[in-house]
Amino acid sequence: MSVRTRISAALLAGTVAGVTVLPAQLAEAVTSRAVTIPAFYTPPAVLPASNGTLIRTEPLKLALSLPGITGTLPGKATRIMYRSTDSAGGPVAVTGAYIEPAAAWRGPGARPLVVLAPGTMGQGDQCSTSLALQKGLVIGLGSQTTVSIGYEVLAMYRLLAKGIAVVQTDYLGLGTPDLLHTYVNRVDSGHAVLDAARAALALPNTSLTDRSSVGLYGYSQGGGAVASAAELQATYAPDVPLKATYAGAPPANLADVTAAIDGSELLGALGWSVxxxxxxxxxxxxxxxxxxxxxxxxxLKKLSTMCVGDALLTYANKRSTAWTTTGQSVSQIIKTEPALRDYLAGQTIGTLRPTGVIRVATGVNDNLVPFAQARTMAADWCRLGGDVVFAPISLPRLPSPVINHFGPLVKDQGTAVGWLRDRLADRPATANCSALNGS
Structure with a gap:
């Protein structure tokens, strides 16, 4: 199912060594809520055979950059499109951006790479993080207005300032107009993260080497994506040298999260999930x-083209009971329908031992992506023998669930980036699974 504008132009392509070569300028650009999506984002008709293979690249001018003595700060950016595999086993094209740091890596060994998985941006193609890196602020005006802010830039630039290379994924369907973004799909997002690492390591003319270690960083939707990637690495991408993961406020149990966000400022996220x-x-x-x-x-059709700011302004504090023929909420319907319960159960994160050390940080008063379900995920990993550092973040509980959710991100981000940098510099971390005993 797709409820977005479809590509109208036929794709002309030639195949070389199993890879479709399609210059982006041959594709027809599409629009989403009055924002033109560059032709680069239109995937070719045929995709490469291997996951993580680069499909196309182009220079990306960052909206926030400064001249430096040895080069542009924080670094040189490249927009990328790469092959991944969706939860049904089919090939998909995913976009993102790689940034080569201007700062030197001062830790031991080769320069490391961090995959940054963005938090909730929305479901419209204009909401993609790589487009926000280029524009800073994405605005569409017309019969359907939209506003998207590249808020992940702070975490990205903090990593770059430490000499860590960063690759950011847009996830499946966010930016590319051929598919709808499969928001919080565990397998799709985990695969997109791991294949972004593969694509960055294969990118020519960077300072990364075959000795570069990999870390993962994500909060909220991104926290779930990197948590899933850490679980899937052993079977899906054992070639990715994953060393450490920071998973902030991960939506590990979607049944619990669905119930929590209904009636909150971020009701739109429930529509994106559905x-x-x-x-x-x-x-x-x-x-x-x-x-x-x-x-x-x-x-749901309107939400499919909206960014998070649009959804906040339009649907804040409304309830899904208005969407249904029975007057039930989505959460209530899930409880009564075995097919829905089974589907959400299959999205649970915490059932496989993660690769590398993983820091799970979550706000004790987070009532949007509830603290308890994130703690359960960490405890389940501990029981599976995972190397887990659990970090509860204490802030006052406020009337706004959105603030209760994003407050810990602001408070903990500097600590999280420093923690990840230390792990990539081979400094050991002390797991604290004993603190989770009895969960």
Whole structure:
């Protein structure tokens, strides 16, 4: 299922060694909420055979950059498109950006790489983080307005300032107009993270080498993506030399998160989840047809092109009971429908031992992506023998769930970046699974 504008131009391509070569300028640019999506983001008709293979690249001018003595600060950016695999086993094209730091790496060994998995940006193609890096502020004006801010730039630049190379993924379908973004899909996001590492390590003319270690960084949606990637690395990407992961406020149990966000400022995220579920698992569509009323279908269609700011302004503090024929909330329907319960159970993070040391940080008063479900994920990893550092972040509980969720990000970000840098510099971390005993 897709509820976005489709590509209207036929794709002309030639194949060389199994890789479709399609100059971006031959594709027809599309628009999303009055924002033109560069032709670069339109995938070719045929994708490479191997995951992590680069499909195309181009220089990316950063909106926030400064001249430096030895080069542009914080570094030189390249927009990338690479091959990944979705949760159904099909090939997909994913976009992102690689930034080569101007700062030197002062730790031991080769310069390391961190994959940054963005937090919630939205579901419209104009919301992609790589586009936000180029524009800083993405604004579309017209019958459908939109605003997207590249808020992940602070974490990215903090890593670059320490001499760590960064590659950022846009995730499946965010930016590329061929598919709808499968928001919080565990497998899609984990694969996109790991294949971004592969693509960056294969990018020519960088300071990365085959001895470069890899770290993962993400908060909120990004925290779930990197947590999933750490679990999937052993079977999906054992070639990625993953050393450490920072997973902040991960949505590890989507049933719990669904109940928490309904009626909050971020109700839009519930719509993005439902849209993504329907694309990833077409067998769920009859249930949606049964339960969604006209208002629900209209809302989901509108949300499919919105960024997080748009959704906050339009749907804050509303409830999903207005979307359904029965007057039930989405969470209540999930409890009564085995197919939905089973699908969400399959999205649970915490069932496989993660690779490398992993720091799970979450706010004790986070009632948007609830503290308890993140703590359960960490405890489950400990029982599986994982090397886990659990870091509860204490802040006052406020009336706004969004502030309770993002406050810990602001408080902990500097510590998180420093922690990840130390792990990539071969400094040991002390796991504290004993603090989670009895969970």
């Amino acid at each position: 849209n993504g579920f329907a694309q990833s698992e077409p067998a769920l569509q009859p249930l949606l047809d049964h339960y969604l009323n006209d208002a629900g279908r209209s809302t």
